[in-house]
Amino acid sequence: MTANVVNGHESGVLNVFYRSFPYPWPPRQLVALDDPAFYTRMIAQDVGDYGHTRLAPDASIWVAGCGTNQALITALRFPGATVLGTDASERSLEMCAANAAQLGVTNLELRHEGITQAEHRERFDYVLCTGVIHHNPDPPACLRRLTAAMRPDAVLELMVYNTFHRQEIVRFQQALTVLGYDDVESLQDRLSLARRLSESVPPGGQVGRRLEQYEYMGDEGWADSWMSPLEHDYTVEQFWAMAEECGLTVEAPTVNAFDQAGESYLWEVPIRDPEVRERYEGLPDRERWQVSNLLLMDSSPMMWFYAGHAARGRLTAAEHDEAFLDTVFTPTSARRRRWVLDEQGRYNEVPNTSAFPNALPPARVRPILAAVDGKRTMREVFADFDPALVRTARVELATSLFPFLTSSLP
Template sequence: MSDAGDRAVGGDDDPVAAQYEAYPYPARDAAEESRRLITGSPSRLLEIRHYLRAGAPLPAGFRALVAGGGTGDGTVMLAQQLADAGVPGAEVVYLDLSKASRAICEARLRRRGLTNVSFHSGAIEDLASLGLGQFDYIDCCGVLHHLADPAAGLRQLAEALTPAGGLGIMVYGRFGRSGVYELQDALRRLGHGLDLQARVRLAKGLLPKLPKTNRFARNPILGDHKRSDAELVDLLLHERDVAYSVPELAELVAEAGLEIAAWIEPLRYDPATYLPADLLNRLEGFSALERAGLAEQLAGNLKTHTLYLSQGTRTPLDSQPTAIPTWVEWEGPAVAAMIKREGALAGAFDGLPLRLQLPPRAAAFAELCDGHRSLAEIRDALGQRFRDLPVERLEREIATCLQVFGGINRLLLMAGP
């Protein structure tokens, strides 16, 4: 872990910079690093490989930038997974305005004994002048929507990519944040003239007394403010905050000269997830973007959008015989046991219960996905076990399993040797 020095950014009159100095976000305790590694999307290594590199291994000297690193969730995850994977010469570069947030991230890395991170204090808008070089991957999670000019910020990030590089981003979703902006404005008016700490006290006093008809109070998927004061400030007292619908976000991405490689989780952005069977034929002729936008309107609970961005059309592995299905933080035997017990894949998307139907051989397929067997080997093993099953039927069942498990971002394809 190296210190590359500081640059003067985010002056004393910058309320956003001041907010993160007073309330580093998200609230984290370095002592917890001995008990857990916080993971999530974007930026798991398996996701980067699957969505941006057609399953190929990360190259030696792989460089990742965490743009707006905060208290370090993305930085720590990337640094630990790169160390575990043994990628030669891999480096994570941390960039953030807040020295208080940076100190927490540094403490978390020290707790883990990780030394593959360099630190820089600065703004995304100043990236071109910071001299940090080019990156194979950039993580920008929960940051663009707080910039004065998100489009300019995303263009800066795109320009910092290597020719084969890509990004993982998260921005706020317009529909899932129902009630947030009305309450933000109300708290801004009620707290006029108060310092930030006093506004926090005001908000904490008001929240439990909001009318039951208040749109924020009626939104069941918004609970970040209950975790800590830092989360409350970020959600309800932020000085600069914009949310996007799917079409608005697609326009932002296109303006930066980028393409959407994948929405996470893909099934959230498939209207077939939410429509009754008798309406599925109405989706004919919809483009991928139109389908994603319709899914957002139907679901109503997408409070954030997580997606991977590339600089050009990527050729996914899909169902190439040499591809190796690999579980993301799941294990095949446990998945198989769940399928046998539930008869389907049961779960929820932010309060929306889901019961995803799987083909009859799904449990057997799940058990065979061990991160080593290729799709061809799995198909052959299933064919030997279910000799009376027509080959075409077996291949359809495998394709369905890949679609469902991949749709919830839990089974990804790695390139074979």
């Protein structure tokens, strides 16, 4: 792939597509916690660092391909950090800048720039890139830029399409191509063609069932999924191989809000047969998660992982469990500011702050949360619980998406 083709894709195809369909749509509310280290600690815990040394509150963060709001959400989430948001889409950045100005956010810089044009060298402690590189002709070319931008201990949060989440959508796109979609000039006419085709797909088949899940989605989200101008998708094995090819090692799954909503965030499959379970659990993470990917297919989690420089090595999931068990935890507690979207598209601050976390963890781990006392290690706490729950408990109690426990270490 020549540099010009890649560059042309960023300044041409992507800029034009996301001008018509800026992604994502505005969130109903934006939030910020009063504790600037809350989420740097949680990200550290996500990757098994219960000493909270991996990411400092004043971290340098790059949100690469930030779309309309991810850079703003990140700046609010990490108020002590400096955040750079870049995107190929000028319109998406304008929308982000308008909301950031309204909220008076000052730790955010937005820049119109393609990832393949970015020249950062060991500059960032945390790089976020979700739903981005798979829309490019040469995803590894983008990923190598991200690797180069990472400091030696940096954390990368990377999401690309899971092959098994895209099967029906790719078939639909192939059908559109045969129907002459590529010859239709304007994106609005393409949307109209695609929407009309979608309405004619019989509901009983795989494509029809998948379309039903998107029935009430606005044009931006619908177009991003069903009309994406170019896409690549990955199994765990392919994801891991690409990461390695780009100087990275996959660290841990990122539990994310989409999988949380679908209750499909665990990469471990409960295998009932003892002999098969022994085989499965004896596999290295890469192979085990690939087996999970193959068995769960469309109900496997999103292809969303933390990664680090290959030279750092990685904690296996089993080592991560041990680190969790060796840690003393205390329940988290913070106050949350909220800005709610009004009908004019403006965010208005809610007068009072509220307690955070504002939800309970899944029922199966609530008794474990109740038993945490800030004195005993999790191993001691687990004397009263089923050891088979350890991995589930660390995901459902002590991660960014389930931020109920913080390590008592500094």
